[in-house]
Amino acid sequence: MIKAIVHADKEWGIGKGNDMMFSLPEDMRFFREITTGHTVVMGGNTLRSMPGGKPLKNRVNIVLSRGQVRDDCIIVRSYEELKNELKNRQNEEIYVIGGGEVYKELLPYCEQVLVTKVNAVGGAEVFFPNLDEDENFVCVYVSEPQMDNGQLICFTTYENLNVQPL
Numbered sequence: 001m002i003k004a005i006v007h008a009d010k011e012w013g014i015g016k017g018n019d020m021m022f023s024l025p026e027d028m029r030f031f032r033e034i035t036t037g038h039t040v041v042m043g044g045n046t047l048r049s050m051p052g053g054k055p056l057k058n059r060v061n062i063v064l065s066r067g068q069v070r071d072d073c074i075i076v077r078s079y080e081e082l083k084n085e086l087k088n089r090q091n092e093e094i095y096v097i098g099g100g101e102v103y104k105e106l107l108p109y110c111e112q113v114l115v116t117k118v119n120a121v122g123g124a125e126v127f128f129p130n131l132d133e134d135e136n137f138v139c140v141y142v143s144e145p146q147m148d149n150g151q152l153i154c155f156t157t158y159e160n161l162n163v164q165p166l
């Protein structure tokens, strides 16, 4: 099963300057709990934005990149290659973890999207598709709001009513 996991501001903004806009330790803890032991998929910019530019520990990391050469993660060179890699992992729990380009391309194949909503506007340069305006997606869960390092956040789940085969 493929899912996406993201935190987004009130405008569905997800990043600027190839970095996150907010420091959210509670959301980070949630992200770690959900993804650890599973497979994560990301674009080259998101890998570059990680601490030390390193892949995530205790997870299989698949990275879409035209240019990067490395042996600490699985690199795929095109969406076609990425989809083939994911087809061979149908029995795994796969999380699309960003960024904007990769979310947008893989959204049709995601059964669920876990969106941490941040009640702020961060001045984003990169955005997630607005799922509230997408007829294929319905919000099925919204947590109680909570504070996270000075930001009001809530955890939400969207279901894709029109999942496409890889």
Ligand SMILES: NC(=O)c1ccc[n+]([C@@H]2O[C@H](COP(=O)([O-])OP(=O)(O)OC[C@H]3O[C@@H](n4cnc5c(N)ncnc54)[C@H](OP(=O)(O)O)[C@@H]3O)[C@@H](O)[C@H]2O)c1
Pocket (backbone or CB within 6 Å): 005, 006, 007, 008, 013, 014, 015, 016, 017, 018, 019, 020, 042, 043, 044, 045, 046, 047, 049, 064, 065, 066, 067, 068, 076, 077, 078, 079, 097, 098, 099, 100, 101, 102, 103, 126
């Ligand atoms: N809020 C969140 O939850 C969250 C999560 C993740 C990321 N982000 C943010 O999102 C931003 C990054 O997103 P982004 O859209 O700039 O980049 P991205 O989706 O992470 O990666 C784009 C990169 O993917 C590779 N790529 C794209 N299309 C390709 C293709 N057809 N074939 C081969 N490789 C391809 C290229 O990598 P190479 O350049 O290596 O060739 C390209 O530069 C950052 O600000 C980051 O902090 C936010």
